[in-house]
Amino acid sequence: MPVIRMIPTDRIDRVPAPASAHLDPMDPADLIAAVADLGKRITVRWVQGGRYQLVIGEAQWAQARTSRQPMIEATVLNVPSDDRAWNLLHAVALQIGGPDITPLEEAVLFRRLADAGIGHDRIAKACGKFPTYIRWRIELLDLCPAGQTALSKGRLPVGLAWYISRLAPARQTPFLNRWLRGEFHGPREAQDAARDLRQAS
Template sequence: MTDITTTATPEVTEVTETAPAKKATRTKAAAKKAPAAKKVIEPTKVSKRREVVAEKAVETKVKADTQKVIPIDRIDRDPNQPRELFDQAKLEELAGSMRELGQLQPISVRYDTGTRRYTIIMGERRWRAAKMAGLSEMTALVLHGAVGGSRELLAKQVAENVGRADMTAMEEAKSFKDLEKAGYTIEEIGRMCGKSPAYVGWRIDLLKLCDSAQDALAKGLLGVNLAWYAAQLSPQNQMRFLSRYTQGGFANDRDAEAFVKACRAEEERRESQGSFFVLTEETSGKKGDVQESILGDHDVPEEERERIISERSKLTKKIERLSAAGEILAELATADPEELALLLAGAAGGVDVHNKRIGHLRKLTGQVIANLTKAQAIASVRAGGIAINPDAVALEAPEATEGTTEAEVAA
């Protein structure tokens, strides 16, 4: 019994001593792996966070605009400013206000690191008035990151100025065209400036005006609506129409507009026939000349001339019969209202029915007048212009001989 106990005891002791040794080995292996995991993951996450924070700091620094007081002699106007004309009287009013109250609203500028000067983005009118008022410095919002001549900066300037009462139609037209060249669509320009696409396109069309017509529009000698119609004409006809218009050749703008429309229609008609139409410098205005120009020896067949003469006779006879209606209307116009009430009250329909009949005639008369105004414009255009056949001009042009200059040939 003693031997068995003695033998078992060492085995148990041996087992007890061996087991803890294995656990210690595993713990040491796990301890070795833990630092390796920290080296791969943690530093990478930290560096990424630092990069993101740094990028945001740079971005914030670029976008942060600052307001500061700048000496007025370090501020320049932007040569790409949409507005070119400034009302002198209104500038003087603003200058007077600045003398009394100072600058109430800051201007917007960008800083040029090369010249170390500031260029106006928005507020040139205030800057001009401040100089007139004798101010030595101005409060300005410096827009960091703004690039001169960029499409975004141009869009801001145009949107800020369009719609102002003192911005001319030609300034708007040039501004819209610059935005279009910068890559904006007509629809985008309209949305940015609060205008319809039709309005934007209408303004851009004004750039087709010749220089003299643009100048007349800028000076208020030519209305915007009439100018748009004139812009559809060829440059030569624009010049001749403008000469006639500024010399009082039309009773009103409605007649001038009808003339321009008729002129454009005649240009299109002649183009379809392979020629082009040019208004003459002066027109005689004689009825015979007008009739001959309408008949057109060169473009109206003989049978058509006979039809025109026949229809003309019928139409003029009908118009002559209107003289009787004119006498009746004149009588009603001068009649005593008391007498009219007494006579027509007992008639069928009373005064109301007869009043509606005259109102209907008045409506028709207005339509007839509008139609005849167009007809008068067409007749005037054809009487005041000539059709030129390009082929005929080419055949009749003298050829330059050796030693002959182009100027001599043209003469």
């Protein structure tokens, strides 16, 4: 049964043989769905190794590559129903970068993917991010509870939150309180102070 997913544009391959020489058997319902979707989204077939083979929609795929679009919406055929990690990864990829998700929520989702055995590189590709971004977000979960609350309420910039999360647990809350009391002229000064404190300890 086909499913609609956001998939990495660079994981799609064109069929190497001419179209006339590559008419694979295709379920009529799937073919109807692919034709009906033409203009809205491309259709691909999932193949072993986590890659996809283009079935229809070459013009849209070419446009996405030309504009360096990291993800593209596609109707995916032949999805393995028992690949729970695959389904979880693509469900998360649909949410990442949306206006309604917070940095801590991203951190929780990335941690769940990592706990499911999915590597940072694979998560990054699926979500259109860099592996370092995935690591930085997950490390936000090391932030003390008061810091997580301040971050959620917009009282702590996410960049500074990460620097504080790298401090020893006993140092995080006192440093956070200094920030909340306005002892720093801005996030950059606070980040430098947190980095120096970490190196000193």
